[in-house]
Structure formats: C-alpha cells, structure tokens
Amino acid sequence: MTWGVAHLVVRYGTDAALAGVDLDVAPGSIVAVVGADAAGKTTLLRVLAGAVEPDRGQVRRPPRERVGYVSGAAAVYVDLTVAENLAFVAQAYRVDDRERRAAQLLGPTGLAQARQRVAGHLSGGMRQKLAVAMAMMHRPELLLLDEPTTGLDPVSRIEIWRLVAAAAAGGAAVVVSSTYLEEADRASTVLALDDGRVLLHGSPDDLLASVPGLVFEADARLDGVACWRRGRTWRAWSPDGRRLPGARVASVDLEDALIVAALRREAA
Amino acid sequence: MSAFAVARGVTRRFGKVLALREAHLSVGPGEVVGLVGANGAGKTTLIRVLLGLISPTAGAVSLFGTSPSIATRARIGYVPQGLGLHPDLTVAENLAFVAAAYRARSPRLAGDLASFRDRRVADLPLGVQRRVAFALAAGHQPELLILDEPTSGVGPLGRVQLWDGIRRAADAGAGVLVSTHHMSEAEQCDRLVALAAGRVVAQGTVQEIVGAARVVRVRSDRWEDAFHGLDRAGFRLGLVGRSLRVVQASADAVRAALASAGIPAQIDEVPASFEEAFVLLASDR
Numbered sequence: 001m002t003w004g005v006a007h008l009v010v011r012y013g014t015d016a017a018l019a020g021v022d023l024d025v026a027p028g029s030i031v032a033v034v035g036a037d038a039a040g041k042t043t044l045l046r047v048l049a050g051a052v053e054p055d056r057g058q059v060r061r062p063p064r065e066r067v068g069y070v071s072g073a074a075a076v077y078v079d080l081t082v083a084e085n086l087a088f089v090a091q092a093y094r095v096d097d098r099e100r101r102a103a104q105l106l107g108p109t110g111l112a113q114a115r116q117r118v119a120g121h122l123s124g125g126m127r128q129k130l131a132v133a134m135a136m137m138h139r140p141e142l143l144l145l146d147e148p149t150t151g152l153d154p155v156s157r158i159e160i161w162r163l164v165a166a167a168a169a170g171g172a173a174v175v176v177s178s179t180y181l182e183e184a185d186r187a188s189t190v191l192a193l194d195d196g197r198v199l200l201h202g203s204p205d206d207l208l209a210s211v212p213g214l215v216f217e218a219d220a221r222l223d224g225v226a227c228w229r230r231g232r233t234w235r236a237w238s239p240d241g242r243r244l245p246g247a248r249v250a251s252v253d254l255e256d257a258l259i260v261a262a263l264r265r266e267a268a
Numbered sequence: 269m270s271a272f273a274v275a276r277g278v279t280r281r282f283g284k285v286l287a288l289r290e291a292h293l294s295v296g297p298g299e300v301v302g303l304v305g306a307n308g309a310g311k312t313t314l315i316r317v318l319l320g321l322i323s324p325t326a327g328a329v330s331l332f333g334t335s336p337s338i339a340t341r342a343r344i345g346y347v348p349q350g351l352g353l354h355p356d357l358t359v360a361e362n363l364a365f366v367a368a369a370y371r372a373r374s375p376r377l378a379g380d381l382a383s384f385r386d387r388r389v390a391d392l393p394l395g396v397q398r399r400v401a402f403a404l405a406a407g408h409q410p411e412l413l414i415l416d417e418p419t420s421g422v423g424p425l426g427r428v429q430l431w432d433g434i435r436r437a438a439d440a441g442a443g444v445l446v447s448t449h450h451m452s453e454a455e456q457c458d459r460l461v462a463l464a465a466g467r468v469v470a471q472g473t474v475q476e477i478v479g480a481a482r483v484v485r486v487r488s489d490r491w492e493d494a495f496h497g498l499d500r501a502g503f504r505l506g507l508v509g510r511s512l513r514v515v516q517a518s519a520d521a522v523r524a525a526l527a528s529a530g531i532p533a534q535i536d537e538v539p540a541s542f543e544e545a546f547v548l549l550a551s552d553r
Binding site for chain 1: 300305306307308309393394395420421422423424425426428431432435449450451452455456457458491492495496499500502504505506507508509510512515541542543544546547550
C-alpha cells in the first residue's frame with residue numbers, strides 16, 4: 001500500500017500552511033521533505049500522522065497504531081532509562097520480541113552502551129536516536145520523522161540515518177523532514193516545500209535533470225542573468241540554455257536546482 | 269598582509285576536561301574560513317577564546333597583532349546561533365541599539381531589508397531575522413566576522429542573499445570565520461579547519477578534506493537483505509537512494525560478510541560524502 005496525500009490544503013486561520021501538496025510514499029522508500037523554517041514541513045507530517053485534519057484533499061495513511069511518529073521535540077521519558085523507554089513502548093504496542101528488537105535498533109551506536117542511563121541525562125544526539133528507535137519499535141508501516149537531525153553533528157546524523165535506512169530496509173514507508181539539503185541526497189524522493197507550496201518534487205537525479213536551460217560557473221557576476229555565489233566563484237543561470245561568454249557549464253547540484261526553482265517561482 | 273586572528277597551540281582545560289588541545293587556526297583578510305567539528309569537538313571553546321571571553325590555559329591568541337581586549341572586541345562582528353537580536357524591538361531599534369554600543373552610525377539596510385525597518389523582530393520570518401542579525405554584526409565594519417551556522421533554517425533565496433553579504437564583507441577586506449557542520453555552508457568557505465576532540469585534525473578545502481576519504485558502496489537487487497546482513501555484523505551503514513554505504517570498513521571485509529550471507533552484490537570503494545568524511549576524521553585520531 002502506498003501512503004500519501006493528494007491536493008492537500010491546510011489552513012491555520014486565514015494562513016495557508018499547505019496549499020495544494022501531492023505526495024506518494026511507497027513501502028521501502030524514503031522521502032525527504034526539505035524547506036526553510038515555516039515552509040509547511042511539520043504540518044505535512046502532522047497530517048500524515050493524523051494529528052491535523054486537512055481543510056481539503058485526500059490523505060492515505062495506515063491506522064494510527066501502525067504509524068511511527070517523532071515530532072520536533074525528541075519525545076522520550078526523561079526519568080526512565082534508555083532500556084525502560086524502549087520496554088515501555090514495546091509493551092504499549094505489544095511487541096513480542098522486545099529484547100531482540102531493542103538490540104537490533106541500538107545496534108553498534110553509542111546508545112547501546114548507554115542502556116542503563118536515564119534519558120534526561122543523554123546528549124541531544126543520543127536522545128534523538130532514542131526517540132527514533134522508540135518510534136520504530138513496533139515496526140510501523142509509515143514512519144514520520146520531523147527534523148530528526150536539526151542541531152545534531154554529522155556523527156549523530158549518520159547514526160540517525162542508519163535507523164532511517166533500517167526502517168526502509170524493513171519495508172516501512174519513511175518520511176523525514178530536514179532543513180538541510182544535503183540530507184535530500186540520501187532519499188529516493190525529495191519534496192522541497194516553500195511557503196506551503198511544492199517547489200520541487202522527484203528523485204534527486206530527476207531534479208538535477210529537470211533544471212531548465214543551463215547553469216554556468218563564472219569568476220565574476222555576469223550582467224543580464226540571475227547569479228549567485230558559490231565560494232569565490234559565481235553560478236549563473238541561462239534559462240534558455242544560451243551560452244554565456246566567459247563562463248563554463250557547471251555540474252548542477254540540488255542547491256542549484258532549488259535556487260533556480262525559487263527564482264522561477266519569484267518571477268512567476 | 270598578516271592574519272587578523274591567530275590561535276597558536278591553544279589548549280583550554282575546564283577542570284578535568286581538555287576542550288582544546290594545541291589548536292592552530294588563522295583567519296586572514298578577505299578570507300572565509302570554515303570551522304567544522306562534531307558537537308563537543310571544541311568549536312565553541314575556540315570561538316570564545318578568539319572573542320576574548322575566556323583565556324587559553326596554554327598557547328596564545330592574537331587578534332590584529334595584539335592580545336584579545338575590549339579594543340579588539342570592537343573590531344569583531346559576531347552572530348551567535350541564537351542571533352542575539354532583541355525580539356521585542358523593531359529592526360531599526362535593534363540597529364540603533366547596537367550602533368550606539370559600538371559608537372558607530374546605524375548601518376543602512378540594503379535592498380528589501382529596508383522594508384522591514386519598523387517591524388518587530390519577533391514577527392519576521394527566520395530568513396529575514398538572520399539577515400538582520402548579519403547586517404547588525406557587520407554594521408560597524410568589523411575586520412573580523414564570526415558567524416555560527418549563518419544560514420541554518422533559511423530558504424534558498426535567503427541563503428543566496430546571506431552568502432552575498434558574507435562574500436561582500438570578505439571582498440571588502442574582512443576575515444570571516446564560519447562555524448558549521450553543514451555541507452552547504454562548508455563548501456562556500458575558502459578553506460576548512462576540522463576539529464575533533466579539541467584537536468585540529470584536518471585543514472583544506474572541502475575537496476581536500478573529503479578527497480582522500482573512502483567508503484565502501486554496496487549495490488544489490490536485495491539491498492534490504494544486504495542491509496540487514498551487514499547491520500547485524502556490526503558495520504556502520506548508511507543508505508543513499510538504493511545503494512548502501514559502509515563507513516570505516518575495507519571492501520574485502522564487506523565482500524566477505526555478504527558472501528557468507530549468500531547475498532550477491534556489487535562492491536566498490538567510492539569517495540566519502542562530507543558527513544562520512546567527518547565520521548572518519550572524528551574516529552581516527
């Protein structure tokens with residue numbers, strides 16, 4: 001079963017938090033929802049979790065007991081140990097092989113050595129790992145993680161992504177939101193939101209291939225075309241693919257694709 | 269021209285904890301230097317030392333050729349992670365307040381930022397707040413700018429505007445130190461200084477730092493089985509699209525593990541990503 005939303009509209013008062021969003025999430029696949037603060041990422045995940053009713057559109061999601069959800073704040077029981085936190089959710093969801101499952105989830109991470117520590121005393125990265133492991137304990141069909149890596153360093157981020165990959169390898173449909181574009185490269189599908197609307201949607205390769213025209217690299221700002229900085233050099237976008245004098249064709253990355261999409265939206 | 273900020277063999281101890289061990293760093297005029305490192309690697313301690321808020325246990329810091337002092341502080345612009353704005357004041361009031369503290373004139377707001385002059389900071393989107401914080405820190409034309417994840421949480425065009433401002437300051441001769449652990453910010457820097465456990469473990473461009481690091485890539489039609497097999501065997505694993513990435517392992521070890529599990533796969537060594545290189549740097553010290 002493929003989960004997702006179609007023509008989704010959510011309003012808070014008169015503000016549209018989401019204005020016409022479509023998304024499919026197949027089992028075993030990972031969707032990265034990227035965007036700035038207040039782009040609508042959290043609202044989309046809340047709708048998929050069943051915590052917010054849409055004003056318009058359709059939502060396909062499993063019954064709540066087969067959803068795993070970690071909201072922005074890592075929700076762990078701060079007075080319980082790591083092991084007790086995991087045991088508690090395992091009991092609540094009637095997980096049979098709880099010891100084995102816990103060992104599997106903790107795997108080779110530092111959290112495995114911290115089983116007897118009280119969750120309130122864990123570092124931010126460890127606490128977030130625990131929250132994700134708790135949400136995965138009952139093998140949900142749909143796993144929703146709202147910015148699980150925000151504020152975390154690369155070492156913790158890689159361990160969170162190991163859990164995300166394990167969920168997908170186990171057949172779950174996974175939706176992960178992030179403010180960091182580099183994480184989108186890991187996903188099979190990227191949904192870039194901007195101000196409640198879809199800016200880009202597709203596989204990372206498709207998004208790179210679908211940039212209209214050509215993106216160039218130049219040593220100085222070029223007149224008459226949209227330019228942005230990349231380190232000491234500049235990127236310039238030629239919408240019709242016309243060659244730009246004094247500029248080399250750049251190999252486009254997701255950041256370029258997103259900037260071009262945002263420029264096109266602004267011009268529209 | 270000599271560097272604006274230099275740390276020479278800086279060690280800083282907090283009780284029993286060595287937060288910095290003989291760290292070296294220099295930021296010259298017109299240069300954008302990225303300071304990267306895991307949480308707890310010593311980035312914040314090094315910034316505090318450079319700001320003159322704490323002094324090193326051993327080693328020396330020089331700012332503009334002298335020791336950190338109130339006088340050198342006035343030549344630095346600093347944007348912390350929390351931005352340091354007064355949320356209840358308007359943009360113009362924030363500007364006037366900071367300018368008075370530096371005994372400088374209130375900076376002019378460029379482009380569309382001017383239209384937010386009379387709005388309360390708390391009512392503005394994060395992208396605009398970040399640009400205001402940068403304008404504030406750069407307003408007294410400091411020679412050294414220290415920025416902590418200056419574009420985090422900002423949309424694509426907001427990031428473009430922020431980097432334009434940062435590069436303009438550098439082109440005008442300022443030295444810029446950007447503390448970050450994000451690829452998108454690191455690759456905007458001229459060079460990076462990587463800290464792990466208080467030590468400088470690598471220096472260079474993103475390409476130079478990532479360049480040598482390798483991970484093992486595994487492609488298989490049975491990627492799920494390959495994942496479970498390697499995960500159970502204790503390998504550090506990631507997934508990019510449908511291919512697995514194994515950090516800190518040899519291709520032979522991965523090949524052996526998959527063969528013994530009877531999982532057919534294509535295995536090769538590929539350049540590490542920024543994050544993966546980081547994990548390698550942080551672990552082989």
